[in-house]
Amino acid sequence: MEKQVFDSQKRPLRDLRISVTDKCNFRCQYCMPAEIFGPDYPFLPQHKLLSFEEITRLTGIFTSLGVEKIRITGGEPLMRRNLADLIRMIRQVDGVRDIAMTTNGSLLARHAEELKAAGLDRVTVSLDSLDDERFGRINGRGYRVEQILEGIEAAAAAGLGVKINMVVQRGVNDQDILPMARYFREKGHILRFIEFMDVGNSNGWKLDQVVPSREIIRMIHAEMPLEPVNPNYYGEVASRYRYAGTEQEIGLISSVTQAFCSTCTRARLSAEGRMYNCLFASEGEDLRDPLRAGMSDEELREKISAIWTRRDDRYSEERLKHTPGISQRTKVEMSHIGG
Numbered sequence: 477m478e479k480q481v482f483d484s485q486k487r488p489l490r491d492l493r494i495s496v497t498d499k500c501n502f503r504c505q506y507c508m509p510a511e512i513f514g515p516d517y518p519f520l521p522q523h524k525l526l527s528f529e530e531i532t533r534l535t536g537i538f539t540s541l542g543v544e545k546i547r548i549t550g551g552e553p554l555m556r557r558n559l560a561d562l563i564r565m566i567r568q569v570d571g572v573r574d575i576a577m578t579t580n581g582s583l584l585a586r587h588a589e590e591l592k593a594a595g596l597d598r599v600t601v602s603l604d605s606l607d608d609e610r611f612g613r614i615n616g617r618g619y620r621v622e623q624i625l626e627g628i629e630a631a632a633a634a635g636l637g638v639k640i641n642m643v644v645q646r647g648v649n650d651q652d653i654l655p656m657a658r659y660f661r662e663k664g665h666i667l668r669f670i671e672f673m674d675v676g677n678s679n680g681w682k683l684d685q686v687v688p689s690r691e692i693i694r695m696i697h698a699e700m701p702l703e704p705v706n707p708n709y710y711g712e713v714a715s716r717y718r719y720a721g722t723e724q725e726i727g728l729i730s731s732v733t734q735a736f737c738s739t740c741t742r743a744r745l746s747a748e749g750r751m752y753n754c755l756f757a758s759e760g761e762d763l764r765d766p767l768r769a770g771m772s773d774e775e776l777r778e779k780i781s782a783i784w785t786r787r788d789d790r791y792s793e794e795r796l797k798h799t800p801g802i803s804q805r806t807k808v809e810m811s812h813i814g815g
């Protein structure tokens with residue numbers, strides 16, 4: 477690393493979350509509701525997407541400013557053709573310590589081995605229920621649980637690290653909290669419960685749909701006693717717990733009730749090459765056009781450094797005081813920026 481940049485709140489730039497496509501084969505109601513993301517939805521045409529070479533070049537510039545962790549996301553990242561080639565290219569970039577991918581798991585079984593061979597370290601698979609009927613409704617396309625579980629097991633068998641993410645919504649899948657905890661405890665995979673967030677403009681978020689993490693802990697602890705575990709690293713998003721007397725962990729991502737903006741080290745790159753300083757940002761800064769217009773690495777580096785240096789975003793910490801006005805502000809969609 478040549479230089480570590482800090483933002484206006486003294487937060488270092490450490491992670492880059494790269495969205496490789498805005499398309500997805502699911503239509504999760506909380507992310508890409510089918511009524512809005514219908515057959516005529518104007519997804520990005522291929523020429524507007526950053527190429528693998530462009531993503532790799534930008535990754536190298538980000539690592540020279542302090543980034544060590546890369547997360548590949550989307551849309552559904554496995555909808556991007558030849559994704560393993562991109563992983564192979566990013567793996568070669570100096571300073572990249574960890575490459576993870578967030579996926580809905582539906583295409584994972586057929587790609588797990590090539591992704592591992594290309595240099596992917598770990599996957600986080602999103603799964604909100606073990607009940608086929610509920611899961612089919614949540615994903616909006618009738619996909620079955622079995623297909624995702626096969627993807628999870630294929631990833632583990634290929635030697636990838638595996639975590640499971642479950643977005644919890646009251647009245648939608650809160651009855652799945654305990655079955656999910658029991659199942660993944662038995663399987664030995666880390667399950668993380670995510671508080672449903674007001675991302676984007678289309679998911680019709682209401683505060684009473686959020687199940688606070690402390691309620692989830694209480695519920696699980698009553699059946700399977702838990703004890704807290706210290707964070708793995710500065711700015712870890714999940715609070716960790718383990719089942720008492722075991723090494724088996726769960727995580728709670730409390731972005732609504734216990735915001736973690738004060739240690740947020742994450743920059744985001746959208747599929748068309750805009751840099752976002754926050755998951756809830758309205759505007760991103762275009763890097764693609766300057767890159768295609770021939771900007772040098774040094775000039776791009778200065779541009780990215782300047783964007784991070786003036787960053788003061790802390791949306792989640794301010795959310796509650798802003799809650800009445802939340803829906804009036806136009807934010808980037810989660811499927812666009814990648815979560």
Ligand SMILES: Nc1nc2c(ncn2[C@@H]2O[C@H](COP(=O)(O)OP(=O)(O)OP(=O)(O)O)[C@@H](O)[C@H]2O)c(=O)[nH]1
Pocket residue numbers: 547576578600639641670673712713714729731740742755792815
């Ligand atoms: N508000 C907010 N939520 C976030 C942020 N980063 C992640 N999340 C939420 O947490 C979920 C899980 O994110 P992951 O990328 O799996 O978590 P992570 O903590 O980066 O993963 P590890 O690297 O395995 O620790 C996302 O899908 C979002 O819902 C963030 O910066 N702000």
Ligand SMILES: C[S@@+](CC[C@H](N)C(=O)[O-])C[C@H]1O[C@@H](n2cnc3c(N)ncnc32)[C@H](O)[C@@H]1O
Pocket residue numbers: 500506507549550551552553578579580581600601602641642643670671672673674675679810811814815
């Ligand atoms: C936008 S998806 C992209 C990657 C991939 N398609 C997937 O679903 O894993 C990334 C993560 O964001 C989470 N997510 C989407 N909308 C959310 C919301 N409103 N609140 C909390 N998490 C959300 C998803 O559950 C998923 O774990």
Ligand code: SF4
Pocket residue numbers: 500501502503504507508550551552580602810811
């Ligand atoms: S959460 Fe992931 S799988 Fe669901 S619609 Fe969004 S991008 Fe697709």
Ligand code: SF4
Pocket residue numbers: 736737740741742753754755756789790791792793
């Ligand atoms: S709300 Fe924005 S600043 Fe806060 S943790 Fe999330 S991405 Fe970071």
